[in-house]
Amino acid sequence: MGRILAIDYGKKRVGLAVTDPLKIIANKLTTVPSHQIFDFLKDYFQKEEVEKVIIGYPLQMNNEASEAVLYINPFLKRFQKLFPEVPIEQVDERFTSKMAFQTMIDAGLKKKDRQNKGMIDTVSATIILQSYMEQQKFKS
Known part of the structure; x- marks a missing residue:
């Protein structure tokens, strides 16, 4: 039974989150330079x-792809070429950075910690993964 890995891909950094082996909990994993x-x-x-x-996958309010797809689409193509056996699914990531920042405030993190872009990226990836997992529960 495998994990689900979430990727919040950015030009400079990539936030990563992963489920536990039973796919119950989404946990932040790390941030990696792109x-x-x-x-x-x-x-x-x-x-x-x-x-x-x-x-x-960043969408605008009108559900069209945002400008960020200019660097996300090449990432997706290379990923599929290098790891063809790993299924990949795109999920709307609108507002995840704002939600991540608010989550950090709600958690009581100090201002200096909230300015850590890498932490925002991993929290964003965790939110993307948690949202995906919740959607899957409703589909079942």
Whole structure:
């Protein structure tokens, strides 16, 4: 039984979150510089069984793709070429960065900690994963 890995891909950093093996809880994993993501994923897939990858796909309010797809689409193509056996699913990531920032405030993190962009990215990936898991429960 594999985990589900969530990716919040950005130009500079990639936030990652993962489920437990039973797919009950979404946990933040780490932040990786974008240029190192494929090395990280190769290593991670060798150590952990990953059933599926969820990637945040940025949409605008009119449901059209945002400008960020200019760097996300090449990432998706390369991912599918390097890891064809790993299913990948795109999930709407609108507002996740704002939700992540608010979550950090609600958790009582100090202002200095909330300015850590890497932490925002991992919390965003966790929110993307948690949202996906909740959607799957309703589909069942």
